[in-house]
Amino acid sequence: MIMALLSAGAAGGTTKNVMGKDPLKRPSDAVQLVGNQGHVMVPEGKGESKWVFKDGVLTASPVWDSVITPGVYSDFLMHVEFNVNDVPDAKDPEKNGNSGVYIQQRYELQILNSHGVSAEDYKASYAGSLYRQKKPDELVSKPAGEWQTYDIVFRAARFEGNKKTENARISVRHNGVLIHDDYGFKNKTGAGMKEGPEALPIKLQGHHNPVKFRNVWIQRLKLEAAEEKAEAPKKKKKGYTYVIPFDEIPPSPAL
Numbered sequence: 001m002i003m004a005l006l007s008a009g010a011a012g013g014t015t016k017n018v019m020g021k022d023p024l025k026r027p028s029d030a031v032q033l034v035g036n037q038g039h040v041m042v043p044e045g046k047g048e049s050k051w052v053f054k055d056g057v058l059t060a061s062p063v064w065d066s067v068i069t070p071g072v073y074s075d076f077l078m079h080v081e082f083n084v085n086d087v088p089d090a091k092d093p094e095k096n097g098n099s100g101v102y103i104q105q106r107y108e109l110q111i112l113n114s115h116g117v118s119a120e121d122y123k124a125s126y127a128g129s130l131y132r133q134k135k136p137d138e139l140v141s142k143p144a145g146e147w148q149t150y151d152i153v154f155r156a157a158r159f160e161g162n163k164k165t166e167n168a169r170i171s172v173r174h175n176g177v178l179i180h181d182d183y184g185f186k187n188k189t190g191a192g193m194k195e196g197p198e199a200l201p202i203k204l205q206g207h208h209n210p211v212k213f214r215n216v217w218i219q220r221l222k223l224e225a226a227e228e229k230a231e232a233p234k235k236k237k238k239g240y241t242y243v244i245p246f247d248e249i250p251p252s253p254a255l
Helices: none
Strands: 031-035 052-054 057-059 075-083 099-103 107-111 148-155 158-160 163-166 169-174 177-184 212-221
Touching: 075 099, 099 148, 107 169
Parallel strands: none
Antiparallel strands: 031 212, 052 057, 057 212, 075 148, 075 212, 099 107, 148 169, 158 163, 169 177
């Protein structure tokens, strides 16, 4: 497993400079969550999932029905390919192609049909947003029906007991463009679960829209803050070091 050890000084760990160049290649130790041969996602609740898998594509349920990873994750690198549907007569924009990637079931990276929305009208609940907490830095949504990508680096919040000592952090590329650069979550988002020290699964949200997913994989990371090294003492130069410039030193008094 590839472990990323990064330093951010007193601020703790960071999600910067982990993804490398676009397009992102699947590491050998990554878990394929949705692939050509099938998927490993399981129902979030106790009922039977109505998500449908066919020809390498996992399509969201037409009802309120989400799926989660069978394992739990703290720090990770994740690749998601998705395709939103179009609801032309939707009175509420959030009912048009709605889904989301719920990181640790706590923090939602919104999926929505937001192509063509102006920067002035863009809300923090539209595509690419960290739900109602932060809008994307760039608006790069593609039209409904076209495949899009999210590349995500996440560092879980740090706790000492039940006290949070460092916020969860995230960097996201949407269609190859950096839209969140090491953002620190203030808290959980929207309907997300309460923050805590325990790792939780990743959720793909079912929100009454047949959003499609393919080629979804995740790689565990370890994004720790590197220990700060004490600065080595500077070597003294030979000879005298004058605090006052030499030509400003008054002459010695006569004896």
